[in-house]
Amino acid sequence: MRSPSWIRAAKWAALVLVLAVALLFPAFESDPATVNIAVFTVMYVGLATAWNIMGGYTGYVSLGHAAFFGFGAYAFGLVLAHLGIQAGYEPFLFVPIAGVLTVVLALVIGWIALRTRAATFVIVTIAMMFMVQLLAENLVGLTGGGSGLSFPVPPWTGDFFDTPFYYAMLVMAVVSLLLSWWIRRSKFGLGLLAIRDDEDKALAVGVPAHAYKLTAFVISAGLVGMIGAVYGYYVTYIYPQYAIDPLVGISLVLMVFLGGLGTLWGPVLGAVILEPAQLWLAYNFGASLLYLVFYAAVFLVVILLLPRGIIPSVGDLLKRIAARRAVGPSDTASTSDAHTVAGVPSP
Amino acid sequence: MTLILEAVVFGVLTGGVYALMASGLTLIFGVMRIINVGHGALVILGAYLSFALLRSAHIDPFVSLIITMPAMFALGVVLQLVFIRPLKEDREALSVLVTYALALGIEGLLGFLFSDNLVQLNAWYETASFAVFGFHIAYVYVFGFGLCIAILAGIFLVLYRTTFGSAVRATMLNRTAAQLVGVNVDRVSAIAFGIGVSTAAAGGVIFGMTNAFNPGSHYDLISRLLTIIVLGGLGSLRGAVIAAVGMLIIEDVTAVVISPVWASFAFFLLLVIVLVVRPQGLYGIRVRERI
Incomplete structure (x- = not known):
């Protein structure tokens, strides 16, 4: 089933926006x-x-x-x-x-x-x-x-x-x-x-x-x-x-898990969130190895609270809301049904 | 020839220590189907605990095991309850990440507390040695080997002669079936993790007396231990013991015959060869498992 046209339009707009920001970034930001x-x-x-x-x-x-x-x-x-x-x-x-x-x-x-x-x-x-x-x-x-x-x-x-x-x-x-x-x-x-x-x-x-x-x-x-x-x-x-x-090998794996394993945009999201955070931690606490403790804590929170990653979890949530709106809030049976057939890949 | 004989003897003696550490790791895998990437860091943690006791209270490293092994057992149980048990779906992959995070956390904490300078555990038997076949062996190797054999024998006795051991082996064979016949697999898992972690404490003491170590030493250690348990066949205690001794002999002989810098490489090369010939490892069974 194709998404409604306004969703697709929004997706394209978001994509163009992300690309434009990425392309023009060095023009706006000159701080090395x-x-x-x-x-x-x-x-x-x-x-x-x-x-x-x-x-x-x-x-x-x-x-x-x-x-x-x-x-x-x-x-x-x-x-x-x-x-x-x-x-x-x-x-x-x-x-x-x-x-x-x-x-x-x-x-x-x-x-x-x-x-x-x-x-x-x-x-x-x-x-x-x-x-x-x-x-x-x-x-x-x-x-x-x-x-x-x-x-x-x-x-x-x-x-x-x-x-x-x-x-x-x-x-x-x-x-x-x-x-x-x-x-x-x-x-x-x-x-x-x-x-x-x-x-x-x-x-x-x-x-x-x-x-x-x-x-x-x-x-x-x-x-x-x-x-x-x-x-x-x-x-x-x-x-x-x-x-x-x-550490490089494990970092990129964590990024994928945070964003959403097996999704197209999950790794992008994970990297954009985690890498600046990691660099900030290393910059501020790098001298004492203590940054590893912070990094491990972030790591554990991500895995234990969001084992499926952001994109699948949010996608599930949106689909559930959409399904509830379509059939009315009282119809719980079809809500849970819509949840199970959601096309989000399970990890 | 004496040099090679010496290498073989040392291979067996240090192999015993690796056998102990690897058996904890393979026991954890066997019971829970998880790879504890933090095992190396826990070994180093055990070494630092004994180091702290030695430095502050002058407790002999071997004697300090009376304190550190129960402490590490408790830590293992807590870690299992807090970090491993909550993992429901996709346990195998997620557990690798969680235990990796634990390793990083332990490394960071140790670095913060002890700095990353190399240290070593000292005792009289670490420097004193005796002559045999024309070369010298420090007492620590023999004592360490004896301790490892004793603990390994203890683990085997518990596994094969007690009701709890039967429950552990049943869980290793088939978790669901064990549950069906009334085994409390959650309890078995927590205790098995505790046992695995307390063997890391014992291994850490001997490792810390025979090697200089710092918080980052766990990478080298865990890569060896993982290689050993894959070679032995994941979840096989017997395989882990044989692989550990075999690998250490080959490593030490390579160091003498070729060059010390290629010793660790021989270690990994053996893994490649075994995988090409026998992907399930020495004592592994071919499992059709889903990740």
């Missing part, structure tokens, strides 16, 4: 500290959306996506160094190469990790992340080991420094969203949702589960790798323990 927060927020919008393609649609929770983020950054840095690319706008053209290399890694990791399901899969992705981190530390000749890997220093200065990175991150976020939207509507996406609901039944009705899961995993990892590449160029110096940070 704020733009810096915006760069990281948009980065997490992209990361969370990319993670959601695997974690949200198929239900396979990967806690190791930080591996692809860091690998993308390292791959990009090495490509730039070996091809002798100068700083400026040119490096951005090579970001897709980092994506392709990450895809190759994700094929290998995914092939092994996806032999397992559920809890084991979660653990295997964690182990894989630490393997990649150890490789970054140990292959000193290639990665520089613990002393880090440097990027060409971007030539921009002052207030403008963050702006090119802001737009690069925005492009990545929009690409991730478009892919996520397209997958959600495609036959492939339907297959992924079927796998999430019941993998054995999905197999029985002919969904090529293994190929689908691997494809989703690889798409998700490739996007994360490209975002990692932009991140590496932005911070200009990467170390194994910061580029492949377990």
Whole structure:
């Protein structure tokens, strides 16, 4: 059933508004500290959306996506160094190469990790992340080991420094969203949702589960790798323990859960709420590690009070109100019926 | 050759400690079907508790277990009641996030209280050693190994020789069926979580005497422990013990034969190999489960 036309119009208006604000943001805001927060927020919008393609649609929770983020950054840095690319706008053209290399890694990791399901899969992705981190530390000749890997220093200065990175991150976020939207509507996406609901039944009705899961995993990892590449160029110096940070991997998962697992806009909402909060906590309490306590508290409140995320919970509420209005408040039977058939995906 | 023999002996001795920590983790998984990502942080918490008792009251680390193990048991029960039990739908994924948050909270709190400087638990048996086969073993390894064996034996006795143990094993096999035959699975879960967390306290003491640690040490620890329980087969105590000892032997031998920097890598590589050959782990059963 199509939504009423005014709802669709409102949705389009909201979309245009969000895009306009996102596009014009650096023009209005020139304070580098704020733009810096915006760069990281948009980065997490992209990361969370990319993670959601695997974690949200198929239900396979990967806690190791930080591996692809860091690998993308390292791959990009090495490509730039070996091809002798100068700083400026040119490096951005090579970001897709980092994506392709990450895809190759994700094929290998995914092939092994996806032999397992559920809890084991979660653990295997964690182990894989630490393997990649150890490789970054140990292959000193290639990665520089613990002393880090440097990027060409971007030539921009002052207030403008963050702006090119802001737009690069925005492009990545929009690409991730478009892919996520397209997958959600495609036959492939339907297959992924079927796998999430019941993998054995999905197999029985002919969904090529293994190929689908691997494809989703690889798409998700490739996007994360490209975002990692932009991140590496932005911070200009990467170390194994910061580029492949377990906290990055868990943060983006929390964002998706907060906004709504398996929804298109949930990851965006989660990232926009949590990343500025996280940066604020780290800025104000970072010195004492106490910010971790605050962060953990936010985390626990979100999971215990909103286990399904904001968008599904609010969507349910709106549908219930709409149903009540349609049939009258006394007709409780059909109200609860409308609630159960609501098209909101259950986690 | 002596070096390799030494590596094997140390692998077995430290493997015992990892076996203890991993068995707590796999017990929690078996009973509740949740992955306690906070287990490493709880081990570190146990180490810091003993560290605090040692520093303030000069209580020997091993003796301090008389205080810390019951305290950690109580903490485990409370954590289970407050954070794990409320999770209804999608428990497996949500429990990972909740326990991850607990790990971060514990890390932050310890960092706030003790700073993130490396510390180590000291005792006379940590520095004193005896010679055997031409190399020296510090007493702490032997004492620690003995303690681990004793606690593990205790856990096995409880599981296989008591009514409560039968209830735990029944819950592990089939939660609903256990409930149907009158097992109070909520109570079993809380107590099992408590037991798991108190083994973390014991593991923490030995870990803290044989390694320098800081609040961030839990990442390294939990990645190893998770690898061990996957290798052993999730929920299998026997598998966890064998995998722990096997992995530590391989790690220590790699450190001697190849290089210490590749030792941890060998650890994870073994996981990959086992997964390719046998995705369910050594003693795991192939479960057709939904996430």
